[in-house]
Amino acid sequence: MSHASSDAKPTPRVPAPDKLSSRRLPRWSPLAIAVGAVAIGAAIGAGAGLSSHIQWGLIALALFVLGSYAITARVEGTRQAKDRVATSLIWSSFVVAVIPLYSLVQTTISKGVKVLDGTFLTHSMNNVLTIQPGGGVYHAIIGTLEQVGIATVIAAPIGILTAVYLVEYGRGTLAKWVTFFVDVMTGVPSIVAGLFILSLWFVLVGSAPASGFAGSLALAILMLPVVVRSTEEMLKLVPNELREASLALGVPKWRTITKVVIPTAIGGITTGVMLAISRIAGESAPIALLVFGSNLINTNPFSGPQSSLPYYIYQQYGNGNDPSYNRAWAAALVLIAFVMILNAVARGIARWKAPKTGR
Template sequence: MSGTSVTNSAKHAAPASPPLATARLPRWAPLAIAAGSIAVACAIGAGFGLDSQIQWGLIALVLFIAGSYAITARVEGRRQAKDRMATSLVWASFVLAVIPLYSLVETTISKGVKVLDINFLTHSMNNVLTIEPGGGVYHAIIGTLEQVGIATVIAAPLGILTAIYLVEYGKGALAKWVTFFVDVMTGVPSIVSGLFILSVWFVVVGSAPQSGFAGSLALTILMLPVVVRSTEEMLKLVPNELREASLALGVPKWRTIVKVVVPTAIGGITTGVVLAIARIAGESAPIALLVFGSNLINTNPFKNPQSSLPYYIFEQYGNGNEPSYNRAWAAALVLIAFVMILNLVARGIARWKAPKSR
């Protein structure tokens, strides 16, 4: 009898355990909060006479973040509310980054397709008045391909060999100075590289360059540090065990680099070179200084002025009339497509050469 009473008293004295399940918002809650934020933002924008849709979007973004925090804190607690607010800030930052990109691409496409056709891609501006429609971008495409191609032929081997030296051999003061100058060259403005080649050209030749090759030399200066940095990082990712295993078998160091290290990192190296090509494809300042532009088709990059896509855009937009504006937007669309294709090629190479799990 006494045991039963003790047991009953113990049951009454034991505190009730807190429930394991807590209140949770349903999965559709973020969508509902977003819809409500958009509706309230539209009402505020219309009530205050805000004409810009960007302002409406920013108001909706702020309301969404504040609403997510308030509702989550009410239902799930402050800890979950802070987590949801951080997630909302990440999504808001993503949206803010995508909006300018979308606006740029949408504007370029809508204005560039007006005159973009086969004739535009296969004709030059020879004997075409700037105030009249017609003409094309064929001569600028040829100039861009030749100038970027020459710069790649020069910069890619030099950059790859420099990176190999820094990773595999560079241990002393020379390596530190090379690394320092590569870092400095990474931030050199394109106009400075053009001025440097222009001054050197005047000293060596004694006259103005007026050739695509001179522009390629300036583009080489811009491309070289990008190739060095990307290749250097890829070589550092190669496991040291591969080098040690090759050296342990008696293979010379140079042969280890050629047969083991470089093939292992070739995917990343190639991707870095392609991205560096995309980096210099849109430069116009060195071309304006060194190549001068031309309305004629010039397939010889070592003689006479030569156009390019960035310079063509600058030249046509500076004419100040509707047909020239249309040609400039169409050329901008061609340049964006060219850079996009290069980036897709880089991604394809990276995926193709990526290590396969077995």
């Protein structure tokens, strides 16, 4: 027994894991690194005489990414450091994207509230001198609502039906050509759409257009590809099992589309239409070419010049005086509020029309 025990080889010792690599940074470490990066970035910017705070922020972002990698590599290892750097880059990109948006909204609000009141919203620029304060944006609000509304009535049904054809029926050459032209129309500048309607109007009528309806036709051209693409993507997200189940019960395909497919995707379709409306709500080039703008209230979109919010902003800012600048900023704030209301309505409709699932 003693001989057997003496011949037994000792079990090799497993080296203890590196204590440093098993450590983890605390949860608050990213915040601490960010605060340190901001402090050092501000110190470097002030010491170097950089007057722009944006430059300070870019320095702080670079220090944040480098600091995250260095500290994480020291404590957790290189692999975790690379993961932390990727996360830091994502957050940095988010901050870089949000800062201009915040600056835009903050600047518009601070300058737009100077003249934004009930009088501004309920009066036009009739008999108001551009170099004097006063006047309002009521006529431009009416023009925007009518022009965008007519464009939506034209483009939304055509776009939705086109998307239904491409997803549910389109398999041949025609579908390929339709897809090609939709892609081409997506990149058409707004001024080109205005020139197209202007040329077509001269051919059909023989005189220059001066109506909100002409502008609505150009806006509908710009809106159509956005509606087609967004609706197409939403229809593709509908599970094929729903279509197959409906067809297996003997339901015709057209009824399956109207009763199963479209109701399932109605939330996304509505959101896409609202995004398309937001896309055309800020266009001024077609209005300048086709509607000409006006300082008077014109509630008839089929006759006479008519203004809109984007054209009103362009017109007022071009006057080159402080009262006009204030009116332009106030109109820009009204336009932003209009787009935000559209998005809120889209979310409400999408939630209301979303398919209900049982518990």
